[in-house]
Amino acid sequence: MAGKSVKDREAELAAVTRDVAMTEAKAGALAPYAQFATLRANRVQTVRSLAASRFDWAHGLREISRTLPDNAWLTSLNGTIAPGAGGAGGGSGAGGLRAALPVPAFEIVGCTTSQRSVSRMIARMRQVDGVQRVSLSSSEKTDTAGGASAPGGGGGGGDCRNGSDRFPKFELVVFFRAIEAPAAAAPAAAVPGAPATTTSTTSTTTATPAAAPASTPGSPK
Numbered sequence: 357m358a359g360k361s362v363k364d365r366e367a368e369l370a371a372v373t374r375d376v377a378m379t380e381a382k383a384g385a386l387a388p389y390a391q392f393a394t395l396r397a398n399r400v401q402t403v404r405s406l407a408a409s410r411f412d413w414a415h416g417l418r419e420i421s422r423t424l425p426d427n428a429w430l431t432s433l434n435g436t437i438a439p440g441a442g443g444a445g446g447g448s449g450a451g452g453l454r455a456a457l458p459v460p461a462f463e464i465v466g467c468t469t470s471q472r473s474v475s476r477m478i479a480r481m482r483q484v485d486g487v488q489r490v491s492l493s494s495s496e497k498t499d500t501a502g503g504a505s506a507p508g509g510g511g512g513g514g515d516c517r518n519g520s521d522r523f524p525k526f527e528l529v530v531f532f533r534a535i536e537a538p539a540a541a542a543p544a545a546a547v548p549g550a551p552a553t554t555t556s557t558t559s560t561t562t563a564t565p566a567a568a569p570a571s572t573p574g575s576p577k
Contacts, residue, residue: 411437411460411535419484420462420530428477430466431516453491453529462530467516467523471495474526486532493527 413435420433439455454463464481468474474495481490498521517523 411532416460416462416484416486416532419486420464420481423480423483425468425473425476425480427473428466428468429516430464432463432465434463436461436463453493456491456529457489457531457534459488459534460532463527464530465516465525465527467525469523471524474524477526478528481528481530484530487530488533489531491529491531493529495524495526497521497524 416435424430436454437460438458454461466477468477474492478490478492481487498515498517498519515525517525
């Protein structure tokens with residue numbers, strides 16, 4: 357009787373061992389599906405995070421063009437997601453002001469017909485949707501008429517004052533509100549043997565050149 361009991365227990369152990377082996381084989385066959393599901397969830401979360409942290413450059417450009425005064429014309433408009441992004445701001449007087457806030461901003465260089473119009477330009481930029489600050493770097497005129505070459509003329513032109521001592525050239529920075537960080541989602545359950553995934557974020561830099569108008573000093577556009 358004792359020998360029969362031992363044999364019965366050995367038979368039960370063998371059956372359980374076979375069941376465990378079959379279950380492990382099935383789990384191994386289904387493991388790639390679990391790994392793919394985890395990888396897909398991680399990639400979806402990455403895309404959602406990038407989309408939520410993206411700045412709407414099209415809307416900002418549209419708002420600036422909508423509120424720009426009629427008597428102001430631009431020679432440079434550079435948009436950056438953060439200070440130093442894309443190496444921007446290194447050659448303009450507004451570069452130092454750009455580092456004041458780590459938010460999306462436009463660095464604008466242009467001219468208008470008077471210093472009072474520069475103040476009007478600043479007031480208009482403050483009306484742009486999403487703007488939190490407008491900082492003026494400089495607003496200056498030439499010492500004498502003809503001190504700057506007209507665009508398209510000889511002598512290294514490009515000054516939007518077109519040689520006039522009445523038109524001030526301004527440099528300012530338009531700061532937008534900070535992008536809200538997306539809510540953190542619960543991490544996907546780790547699966548043994550699943551490939552490691554990494555999440556990276558990128559900064560978007562938009563630079564929109566604006567040519568000076570081909571107009572005479574007395575009739576700015």
